[in-house]
Amino acid sequence: MPEFLYLVSTAIKYKHLNNLSSIKVKYDINDPQNIRGASILGYISNKEFYITVKKVISYIDYYNVGPNYISTKINYKGSDKVVKIQYQLIIFLFSKFISNDKIPNSLFLNISYSNPISNSIPIYNREGTKNHLNNKYNGESLVKYLKASKNCQSNSAYVKKLSKKITKGCKSKLQKAKAIFNWVRDNVVYTSYYNTKYGAKNALINRKGNCVDQSHALISLYRASKIPARYVHGYCKFVSGHWYGHVWTQVLVGKVWYVADASNYELNGFGHVNNWKYNSYSLYGKYSRLNF
Structure with a gap:
């Protein structure tokens, strides 16, 4: 369309x-x-x-x-x-x-x-198009993708309460996953700096964070809702033409790991990235926790 x-x-x-x-x-x-x-x-x-x-x-x-x-x-x-x-x-x-x-x-x-x-949102995907950022679940254990960590405080009372509030009325795991993504994208404003500065809880409280802290925020809310989520780290070419190191999220719903990149309010959606070139990025790794 x-x-x-x-x-x-x-x-x-x-x-x-x-x-x-x-x-x-x-x-x-x-x-x-x-x-x-x-x-x-x-x-x-x-x-x-x-x-x-x-x-x-x-x-x-x-x-x-x-x-x-x-x-x-x-x-x-x-x-x-x-x-x-x-x-x-x-x-x-x-x-x-x-x-x-x-x-x-x-x-x-x-x-x-x-x-x-x-x-009514008109969406038409031409035959043969593929989103390379969404991956099939390979059957691995999901325990590590549900645990809290130093910067992903999914066991915090604040995070649990917020997650429950965001997903209120959602009838499926997919609805919950989309609701959490939309909330973080629309409320945790992207701020430029390197590595972790706030961690999940403080990023959610302060309503701001870079791509790392936005990912901490997203993953903590997902895990608080018992939805497996993980970090993805890569080197990406943004629409500005510049290359930067970047962190985003994947969340598991059914048999698919969906991309969830909250770094751009205008361009990105659940399962879709438009603020960087997803066909020409370098993947560094996928992790249950980050050390930076």
Whole structure:
């Protein structure tokens, strides 16, 4: 679906420029992972629409990911307001716009956040695509992936209470695993420094940490919920183009070790990484505990 969004965005751009050249299809664009937006009521002008189109193209060209949302100016009763149009509404809007034989001067939008369009996330994986960061469980003993350690205080009363609060209402292990990941990603803000500084408990209390402490936080909450989890250490090329040593998490649900990297609020989701190039990283190892 993000490939379709890029294609239709480029088609609109070409139509605006009266460019009759062929459009080169861009493959392997990743799905957004933290979609959010607001209810939309008002008119989007022709000019603002093309600004939005260019924002989408630029975002995908830089990150190779569909945008969670795009900030756009909407006019209602003579007053302009900046709103966040979420991913699926962007697809709907662009499709509606390009379906016109003549480019309209403006489009009226009245879509509430409760609209089914707002809550249906279009995801389409082309045949043959594979996530190399999720691995099959090989049957090894899981005891060490459930134990507390010096920096992974899964036996702490604070961590246990928080884990229980986050997973309240979850009916399956997968729901719990996703809820814990989303909470850490959205609440423990990434901060740059080397190695362990806080450990799990203090990272959760302070609501901040680097990739190591975010991993401590994630794994402690998983283990407190009796879900096996482990550390992964590697050398990664980030979307900025720079290479860095990096730590992330894998959590076992069923027969799959799912990747859970909370280091980027905008780009990463449960089972998916978009802030570094997962096809060209160097793996150092997978561990039940870290010594740094």
